Amino acid sequence: MEHIYSKWHHPYKPAAKYKKKVAYFSMEFGIDQAFNIYSGGLGFLAGSHMRSGLELKQNMIGIGMLWKYGYYDQARNDDQTLKTEFNEKHFDFLEYTGIEVTIKLHDNPNVKVRAYVLKPEVFGTVPMYFLSTDVDGNDHLSRTITNHLYDQNPVTRISQSIVLGIAGAKVVEALGGADTYHLNEGHALPAFYYLRDKGVTKEQMVFTTHTPEKAGNEERDARHLNRCGFFGRTYSEQELQTEMVNGGMINYTISALRMARKANGVSKLHAIVANDMWKDYEGICEIIPITNAQNQKFWQDETIKKSWQKDNATAYKKRKLALKSELFDEVYKQTGKKLDPTVLTIVWARRFAAYKRADLLLHDYDRFKKLIHNEKYPVQIIWAGKPYPFDYGAIDTFNHLVHQSKQEPNLAVLIGYEIDLSRKLKCGSDVWLNTPRITREASGTSGMTAAMNGSVNVSTDDGWIPEFKKDEENCFVLPALDYQKPTYEQDKLDTDNLYNILENKVLPTYYDAPKKWQKIVFTAMNDVIPEFTTQRMAADYYKKLF
Known part of the structure; x- marks a missing residue:
């Protein structure tokens, strides 16, 4: 037959x-x-x-x-x-x-x-x-x-x-x-x-x-x-x-x-x-x-979706805490570290390619140390992603982050970056960090599904971001710079700008102005759906x- x-x-x-x-x-x-x-x-x-x-x-x-x-x-x-x-x-x-x-x-x-x-x-x-x-x-x-x-x-x-x-x-x-x-x-x-x-x-x-x-x-x-x-x-x-x-x-x-x-x-x-x-x-x-x-149906958490449709901040926060706990169970399973669901959690997760700059935060090591030891505004940072198995430069960056994270209780590098882990990271993060060199990221879709689940994009002005951004209303965007400058200069400027945004805008908003943070979360969902859905x-x- x-x-x-x-x-x-x-x-x-x-x-x-x-x-x-x-x-x-x-x-x-x-x-x-x-x-x-x-x-x-x-x-x-x-x-x-x-x-x-x-x-x-x-x-x-x-x-x-x-x-x-x-x-x-x-x-x-x-x-x-x-x-x-x-x-x-x-x-x-x-x-x-x-x-x-x-x-x-x-x-x-x-x-x-x-x-x-x-x-x-x-x-x-x-x-x-x-x-x-x-x-x-x-x-x-x-x-x-x-x-x-x-x-x-x-x-x-x-x-x-x-x-x-x-x-x-x-x-x-x-x-x-x-x-x-x-x-x-x-x-x-x-x-x-x-x-x-x-x-x-x-x-x-x-x-x-x-x-x-x-x-x-x-x-x-x-x-x-x-x-x-x-x-x-x-x-x-x-x-x-x-x-x-x-x-x-x-x-x-x-x-x-x-x-x-x-x-x-x-x-x-x-x-x-x-x-x-x-x-x-x-x-x-x-x-x-x-x-x-x-695809919204596949990627957006159902309870998050309902809380956004009803503009219900209480329901959203309750669900977000539960989703953070689910992600932190995975962190605990892989690294033995217990992260705190009440602490602002930054995730950098995507393919490890050099232009995406997984280690941009470490380019200014003194400020990095200050950021992760800030008692007034504590943070947790998780990295995940797959380097190409024969890209030894990218694997070296991955391993460098592993060694850095071993020394700190609030840093983790996860393996197994596939659909399930990707979903957990998008649902369980507060900030989705996206750091490609400008004009090098054709689109970058992970930030879209992160926004659908209440993770706020902090990003260079590249790929899909220029079409989506309302700086400080639905995301936080690094100032655009001259992409023809030597990469060393671009990296230096972007690192400084990233730290300024994290220290002066992102952290104070999350901890001192939770209502404003919540507004950014829901505005981002309004702006990402339906415009950035595969429908x-x-x-x-x-x-x-x-």
Whole structure:
């Protein structure tokens, strides 16, 4: 009997304004704690999008990768420093669709790729298809392609893009094809090359660029990609020449921007930065802003939501104390430290990337010591986040914070930063600290879900913040500075400004003007909902991009 999800199928009749068939390709999806195949913000964003797609009855499907070992599991060495573990994952809730496609990788013309379906009823998403090369009959090397999200071996990384792009496009064909093919970031670029050869027009291809970081915009040698099978067939030298940029390279972002009808950046500021970044390359499509968002139903605590809707400060405070206690149970379990729910708690939690500056507070060590030993206005600080497992600089920062926190009863560094812990941190913190260097954070969605749960953003003026901020009314924002200054000078200025804001505004407001603090909390919720929810965002994608 044929599997119902081996054809394009939704458990509902798509809403009229969302009837266009859209296939959404992403290297990672953060949908549920039980399905840990994501690394960070890109995955959280894509997962929220898939949930809202179902809520709005959109005719969309997700195409992703079934990572056998996920990203990695955070553990600790004997001295509490970071240990990376790779453990095999088992996901009983996925079903084999019966769809198996073959692709050519390097010198192997017959690599098999299987598609497994995540049905809508499991986690409340649109139908999603996950690809695996761990298939009987594949050679050992081919079977390992879908082992690790963002494998550190460059050849494996290229193979992963080919699997997601070309095998993904073939799976969509097997399901009956799509009207629009959407690449969430450049990882699945081979899909566009393959589809273009199949007669899919520019009209049907759209693209989202997520990062102004050079490392996030992959660039690889064109001839090497050609040998790997990146283009779906072997390109002639002449064909390669037309695709090359920067001296014989293929830049995934530039190629996607040339092939797409339209593209988007993920905040208003990011769209400006992205248009400026790529303007010197010819044939680039327009990059419009569609600001990232998060799924309210999934991320917002129900009791917090009710207290906000009724403007009930007493109910809110009672629930916030309970949520802080839940978070502090986790801190106690991991570090043996007992934190105090009545003390202002600052959380810095996100991917550990250098530009996000996890250790910004420590740049002025004297003021840091003063802040954490302030008896009039006590604070507690928690850090969490996953460095890329082979980014030794980021791991070193993580470990430095671990060593600093060991000496102080009111500091903690947590491991296991995935959806469950992320939720606990957002619900249990009073301040959500966000410190990227300006223009480097394309959007940054964690602050949105923090605001939904009453954690007040203290942030540099980057990403989504310029669209949201009412300084001292719904958040506290560091003064914008000249991002062309040397990073050392930017860090110095931002550190000084951050301390001034914490010492003179945040702490006195929290302790001396609790009513004003409460007003900031509820104003932030008013301003984040519905504007920064994926209901708005998923609707925007259909309206403005698809």
